[in-house]
Amino acid sequence: xxxxxxxxxxxxxxxxxxxxxxxxxxxxxxxxxxxxxxxxxxxxxxxxxxxxxxxxxxxxxxxxxxxxxxxxxxxxxxxxxxxxxxxxxxxxxxxxxxxxxxxxxxxxxxxxxxxxxxxxxxxxxxxxxxxxxxxxxxxxxxxxxxxxxxxxxxxxxxxxxxxxxxxxxxxxxxxxxxxxxxxxxxxxxxxxxxxxxxxxxxxxxxxxxxxxxxxxxxxxxxxxxxxxxxxxxxxxxxxxxxxxxxxxxxxxxxxxxxxxxxxxxxxxxxxxxxxxxxxxxxxxxxxxxxxxxxxxxxxxxxxxxxxxxxxxxxxxxxxxxxxxxxxxxxxxxxxxxxxxxxxxxxxxxxxxxxxxxxxxxxxxxxxxxxx
Amino acid sequence: xxxxxxxxxxxxxxxxxxxxxxxxxxxxxxxxxxxxxxxxxxxxxxxxxxxxxxxxxxxxxxxxxxxxxxxxxxxxxxxxxxxxxxxxxxxxxxxxxxxxxxxxxxxxxxxxxxxxxxxxxxxxxxx
Numbered sequence: 001x002x003x004x005x006x007x008x009x010x011x012x013x014x015x016x017x018x019x020x021x022x023x024x025x026x027x028x029x030x031x032x033x034x035x036x037x038x039x040x041x042x043x044x045x046x047x048x049x050x051x052x053x054x055x056x057x058x059x060x061x062x063x064x065x066x067x068x069x070x071x072x073x074x075x076x077x078x079x080x081x082x083x084x085x086x087x088x089x090x091x092x093x094x095x096x097x098x099x100x101x102x103x104x105x106x107x108x109x110x111x112x113x114x115x116x117x118x119x120x121x122x123x124x125x126x127x128x129x130x131x132x133x134x135x136x137x138x139x140x141x142x143x144x145x146x147x148x149x150x151x152x153x154x155x156x157x158x159x160x161x162x163x164x165x166x167x168x169x170x171x172x173x174x175x176x177x178x179x180x181x182x183x184x185x186x187x188x189x190x191x192x193x194x195x196x197x198x199x200x201x202x203x204x205x206x207x208x209x210x211x212x213x214x215x216x217x218x219x220x221x222x223x224x225x226x227x228x229x230x231x232x233x234x235x236x237x238x239x240x241x242x243x244x245x246x247x248x249x250x251x252x253x254x255x256x257x258x259x260x261x262x263x264x265x266x267x268x269x270x271x272x273x274x275x276x277x278x279x280x281x282x283x284x285x286x287x288x289x290x291x292x293x294x295x296x297x298x299x300x301x302x303x304x305x306x307x308x309x310x311x312x313x314x315x316x317x318x319x320x321x322x323x324x325x326x327x328x329x330x331x332x333x334x335x336x337x338x339x340x341x342x343x344x345x346x347x348x349x350x351x352x353x354x355x356x357x358x359x360x361x362x363x364x365x366x367x368x369x370x371x
Numbered sequence: 372x373x374x375x376x377x378x379x380x381x382x383x384x385x386x387x388x389x390x391x392x393x394x395x396x397x398x399x400x401x402x403x404x405x406x407x408x409x410x411x412x413x414x415x416x417x418x419x420x421x422x423x424x425x426x427x428x429x430x431x432x433x434x435x436x437x438x439x440x441x442x443x444x445x446x447x448x449x450x451x452x453x454x455x456x457x458x459x460x461x462x463x464x465x466x467x468x469x470x471x472x473x474x475x476x477x478x479x480x481x482x483x484x485x486x487x488x489x490x491x492x493x494x495x496x497x498x
Contacts, residue, residue, distance in 0.1 A: 305385075307433035309406075309478065313375070325406060339409055339431050368373050369381060369434075 004250035005192060005243045016242055017216055017233070031242050034249030035232070041252040042163075042184070043173035044199035050232040051195060051245055055164045056086040058183035058198035059131075061211040061235060062160055063090035066181075066204060067129070070158065073099035076126045078157070080105040080113055081335045082136045085328040087162045091131060103127070107335055111139035111288040111295075118148060122155035129158045134166035134177075138327045138343065139288035140271065140295035142166070149179045158204070164188055167197075169267045169296050169347065171260040174199045190255065190347075191248035195241045205231050212237040255348075263348055267297030270346040274299050274355045281362045283371065287336060297346040300327070303362060305371050308342040314368055315342075318361035320354070375469055376434060384434040389444035391427045398452075400488035401430075404481050406474075409436060413485045421451050428485070433478050435471070440482035442466055447486060455490035458483060460497040 014024040016031045032046075039049035052058040067090075071077060077091045081104050095102040105117050113132070121127060130152040134145050149159045160181040166172050168189035174182040181204075186195035210217055210228055214237035219227040228234045255263060272292035278284050283304035289295045303311055312324035323343045326333045333340060344358055396414035403410045409432035416425040426448050428440040443463060447455070463483045464471055471479045483497045 307409075307431075307437075309409075309433035309475075310376070310435070313475070368376050 001190060001192065001247045001250045001254065005247040008243045008246045015239055027242060030246050030249075031240065034245045037249050038197060038245070038252055039199070041256060042167055042182070042197070042199060043175045044182070045175075045202075047231045048200050048202050048205055050198040050200065050205075050235045051240055052183075052198055052235075053194055053241065054187075054196040055162060055183045055185035056090075056196070058181075058196045059086055059160065059162065060090045061198060062181050062183075062200075063094045065208040065211040065235070066158070067091075067094045068098070069209075071095070071098050071100050071128045074126060075128045076101040076103050078103045078105065078118075078121050078127045078130045078152075080132055081107045082111070082113070082139060082141065082329065082332050083131070083133055084137050084162065084164070085330070086164075087131050087133060087160075088331065091129075100128075101126075104331070105132075107139070107332065110290060111136070111141045113141075113143055113148075115144070115147065115151065118151055122152065122157060125156060127152070127155065127157045129160060131160040132162070134161050134163040134172070135169070135296040136288070136332075137165050137298065138300050138329045138332055138341065140165075140298040140300075141289055142170070142294055142296060145179065146177045149177060153178075165296055165298070168255070170264040180204055186244060186248040186251070189248065189251055191251035192241075192244045195244035195248050197248075198235070202231070205235070210237065211235055214238045216240070258348060266348060267346055268292050270350055270352070270355060271295060271297050271299060273352055274344065274346070274358070277355060277359045278362075281359060282366070284362065287341060298343060299345075300341040300343040302338055302341055303365065306365055306369050308340045310369070311342045311362070311365050314365040315358070315361040318357060318364060320344075320358050320361045322358070377469060380434060380438045380467070380469060383438035383441035387428070387437055387441040389427055389441065389448070390429060392429055393425060393427045396427075398489040400485050402481065402485045402488060402494070404432065404436065404477050406477055409433065409478075409481070411436065411440060411481050411485050413482075413489050415452070415489050417452050421453055423448055423450055423452055423455075428482060432481065435467075435475050435478040436481050439463065439467055439479050440485075443482045443486065452490050455487055456493065458487070458497070463497070 012026045014027040016028040036046045039046045135142050145161050152159045159179040161179040163184040167184040180201045182199040184197050187193045217229050217237040219229050285302050287300040308324035312322050315322050325340050393414035397417045398415040401412040411430035414427045418424045480497050487493050
């Protein structure tokens with residue numbers, strides 16, 4: 001990935017979609033070639049795969065360009081208590097602006113959503129959009145998004161799935177899930193920062209107004225008005241994250257070479273091992289589904305008597321980097337009745353030995369705190 | 372002996388002084404640490420001559436923020452409320468007596484921030 005970004009800047013650096021010189025064509029081919037492979041990697045189509053700055057921007061694109069016309073007073077947007085702030089705040093802003101209601105699905109004790117509760121929430125016909133995480137960034141829960149999308153569609157609601165934690169660690173086929181919008185972010189898929197992806201339903205993308213105006217997203221510009229470029233460029237105003245797209249292309253090539261089935265098996269194995277070994281540590285409570293088949297490679301935990309911040313500090317001294325805090329999911333923290341959690345997350349570069357070090361660091365923390 | 376989690380820090384964390392609520396109280400303030408979302412509030416009772424006669428912190432947080440509030444509380448009761456705005460970040464960090472890394476600075480200073488808010492209405496981080 002780093003070499004691909006480096007090579008782009010050293011040997012192929014030009015803006016895309018404009019110059020007639022050879023270098024500009026080379027840059028355009030690299031950029032659009034990356035789009036093709038990235039779209040195929042996630043099971044999407046090339047011209048409905050839009051590059052954004054991150055998943056947050058992709059969700060905001062939908063909230064503004066689709067939501068402003070599709071959601072009105074008396075309508076509702078339905079999200080869940082396990083969403084990342086990126087899949088909460090844009091809908092809060094939209095609902096406040098449009099006089100619509102923001103509703104939440106609750107999370108069960110073992111970190112899952114209830115399809116019965118979904119059906120009940122959809123039954124009054126007011127829900128215009130269901131927005132849900134594919135995999136929770138706190139609990140690791142793998143949500144049954146294809147089923148959620150089907151039920152939402154049957155009730156007349158559009159759907160957005162936040163796949164930021166799914167695409168990097170398991171096989172994902174956005175075509176099979178069939179959500180109206182599916183978003184993810186590059187940096188969690190071993191790619192660079194500054195690039196996200198939106199896969200959208202063609203008919204919706206074509207009917208939506210642009211999100212940002214500027215260069216590259218127009219067909220022609222008059223003094224008073226302009227006409228819009230074709231998909232996907234209609235939603236890509238200004239100079240694109242070219243190096244970032246090339247880098248993300250290299251990252252998904254790397255993941256493809258490993259094989260997403262193998263990545264998923266590795267994540268499952270490490271998560272199962274971590275959940276197993278955590279039981280050895282007195283006072284530990286792990287959140288999320290108990291069955292490793294139902295969760296991705298992340299384990300949020302609390303250790304009685306030690307605040308997550310202190311736990312992360314002591315783990316850091318043992319060269320184990322864990323996140324401590326609310327994980328951009330404050331509503332979920334309130335639901336779980338904790339101010340914060342500590343969270344270990346795994347990917348292809350982690351081993352059983354890393355889990356062993358985590359367990360040892362937790363034991364060290366208990367000694368430091370004289371527990 | 373741990374350089375950060377010293378015995379007296381852990382003692383203040385596990386047995387915080389002047390914790391709870393005061394009802395009635397004359398001043399109050401509530402704030403949070405943006406890093407972790409931890410909340411800390413304070414209730415003050417102020418005498419007619421401007422002396423802080425009683426004080427309670429409440430909320431939850433890490434060992435550093437809780438010990439900081441506990442240790443500070445013992446120094447703040449009996450002070451004039453007009454003096455609180457003058458207290459600096461260094462005053463509190465010296466009082467804690469431990470090395471505070473940049474990532475934990477806000478944990479250590481939250482109690483002073485909340486205290487200054489209650490005394491002066493200034494919601495900025497102490498410098």
